[in-house]
Every structure is written in structure tokens, then in C-alpha cells.
Amino acid sequence: MITGFAIILNEEILYVSNENKYPFFEIVLFIEKLVKSINPKNYWRLKNIFFENEKGKERMIIKHLITENNENLFYCITGDFISGSEEADRMLDEYIDKVNANYPNVDAIEKASGKSEFSKIIKLITAYLWNKYRDPIADEELMPNCKSINNKILYCGISTQGLPIISKLYDDSLLQNIQKEASNENKDIFTSNLSAKLATITMNTQIRAKSYIKEIHFDDLGNDGCMKLILYGKINNFSLDLIASGDLFKIKEIFSQLESKISQEEVLLNNFDGDLKPYRALTSYLDEIIHQFDH
Numbered sequence: 001m002i003t004g005f006a007i008i009l010n011e012e013i014l015y016v017s018n019e020n021k022y023p024f025f026e027i028v029l030f031i032e033k034l035v036k037s038i039n040p041k042n043y044w045r046l047k048n049i050f051f052e053n054e055k056g057k058e059r060m061i062i063k064h065l066i067t068e069n070n071e072n073l074f075y076c077i078t079g080d081f082i083s084g085s086e087e088a089d090r091m092l093d094e095y096i097d098k099v100n101a102n103y104p105n106v107d108a109i110e111k112a113s114g115k116s117e118f119s120k121i122i123k124l125i126t127a128y129l130w131n132k133y134r135d136p137i138a139d140e141e142l143m144p145n146c147k148s149i150n151n152k153i154l155y156c157g158i159s160t161q162g163l164p165i166i167s168k169l170y171d172d173s174l175l176q177n178i179q180k181e182a183s184n185e186n187k188d189i190f191t192s193n194l195s196a197k198l199a200t201i202t203m204n205t206q207i208r209a210k211s212y213i214k215e216i217h218f219d220d221l222g223n224d225g226c227m228k229l230i231l232y233g234k235i236n237n238f239s240l241d242l243i244a245s246g247d248l249f250k251i252k253e254i255f256s257q258l259e260s261k262i263s264q265e266e267v268l269l270n271n272f273d274g275d276l277k278p279y280r281a282l283t284s285y286l287d288e289i290i291h292q293f294d295h
Contacts, residue, residue, distance in 0.1 A: 043222035151246035162203035164195035
């Protein structure tokens with residue numbers, strides 16, 4: 001079932017077809033801030049966000065475009081369709097084509113967005129698409145698109161209620177992206193900021209969308225061409241966060257094993273009381289998964 005359409009430009013949501021889904025589309029804004037801080041060259045393109053709540057699972061498919069003025073333009077559709085559906089991709093492409101037929105560039109979209117006619121036209125487009133694609137969308141196998149599969153962990157950490165607890169940077173290339181020397185001080189500052197942004201996404205998804213964020217997928221237009229993934233695991237009141245690159249299925253399998261092992265730790269059964277010391281031993285779990293990526 002298709003539940004909502006949206007158009008987002010930079011930090012402004014220009015159109016939402018379903019006001020109940022507005023909080024979900026807001027999460028794109030928080031993710032954009034995260035990506036700006038680690039990917040200033042704009043190689044990463046937001047592609048999927050997966051949510052889960054008491055009603056079930058939901059996916060947001062996204063076409064992330066960078067304009068000539070270096071602005072971020074997002075076309076978004078939410079629904080219960082699963083990653084890998086070519087039908088869902090066709091729907092998203094048709095959505096963009098029909099909007100472009102009326103508003104051929106981002107300037108036209110931005111200029112028209114403040115007028116009531118804009119909402120009426122986009123509403124006609126989304127109603128057409130809803131009717132055309134409302135039957136169950138095919139679930140097809142998602143094939144990895146890496147030129148050469150090189151599974152790599154970039155970051156892993158644990159947070160609670162928006163607060164970073166432990167975090168570790170495993171790939172200095174993220175620092176190179178922002179042209180910072182890989183000194184211990186720079187790594188600590190970068191990791192702390194990254195952990196805080198990931199925790200903010202988790203917290204705002206829970207508060208605003210009344211859901212848990214599970215996965216974020218990016219296409220990487222950079223050198224390796226591998227998909228970049230952010231995976232979230234819920235362990236009681238804590239969030240386990242992983243950023244990795246490579247084969248989606250292998251990474252998810254390893255992350256699931258990590259989540260299962262670390263969730264047995266007694267320290268994660270209690271609420272965080274402000275003392276970080278009891279959590280330091282958990283970094284050994286984070287280090288263990290590095291070896292699994294080598295096989």
C-alpha cells in the first residue's frame with residue numbers, strides 16, 4: 001500500500017500528500033544534515049529509509065538529486081513495499097517525470113511551491129500514481145551494485161535517548177571526505193559529532209514519527225561505487241548504530257549477529273544513569289565484527 005508522497009528541497013518540505021506522514025518526511029531533513037557533515041562532495045545519494053512501528057514495517061523510497069546550485073532535491077514515496085521492487089522504482093521515476101512536465105527545473109518548483117495551484121497539480125499527479133500502483137508492488141531480489149564487493153565497516157556505536165554512549169570510527173576515509181587530518185583529536189571530534197547526529201535521527205524518529213528507524217541506504221557515486229548503509233538496532237532503551245559499505249545482505253547478517261550478542265549484556269537491560277564507565281567493555285563487541293568483514 002502506498003501511504004504518502006513528498007517533495008523536499010534542502011531544509012523545506014514543499015509538498016506532502018498525506019499530513020499524517022509529515023513526521024516521516026521530516027526525518028529526511030535530519031539525514032540530510034548528517035550526510036552534509038560527512039559527504040561534502042555530494043557523492044552519497046539517499047535512496048531508502050526503513051521504519052518499523054506497532055503497525056508494521058514501512059519503506060520510503062527516495063530520488064536524491066543535486067541541482068546546479070548544489071541544492072538537495074528529494075522526491076519521496078512511503079509505503080509497505082520492500083526493497084528491490086522494480087515496480088516501485090518505476091513509480092518513483094514516473095512521479096519525477098510528471099512533476100518535471102509541469103515544473104521543468106528546481107527554480108520553477110521552488111517558485112510555484114508557495115502557490116495553491118502547485119498543491120493541486122501535484123495532488124492530481126499523486127492521485128494518478130496511487131491508482132496506477134495501488135495493487136501490491138512486486139518484491140524482487142535486490143542485487144548488489146558494487147563494481148567489486150569490498151565489505152567495509154566505517155563506524156559503530158551505541159546511544160540512548162539521543163545521547164551517544166560509546167562510538168568508534170573504523171575508516172579514516174570519512175575524515176578525508178571533509179579534508180581533515182586523521183589525528184586522534186580530529187577523529188575524536190568527528191566521531192563524537194557523527195554519533196550525536198545518528199542519535200538525533202533515532203530520537204526524532206521515535207518522537208515525531210512514533211516509529212523506529214531500521215535502515216538508511218545511499219548510492220555512492222564515488223570511487224568504489226558501493227552502497228553505503230546505516231543500520232539501527234533497538235536493544236531495550238538503547239540504539240546500536242552501524243555505518244558500512246558493500247554487500248547489503250552480508251552486512252545485515254553480521255549486524256544481526258552483533259545485535260544478538262550484545263543485547264545479552266546486563267548493562268543494556270537498565271536505563272542509562274549518566275555513568276559511561278560500565279559501557280566501555282562493550283567496545284570489544286564492536287571490534288569483533290571487524291574480523292568478520294575480512295572473510
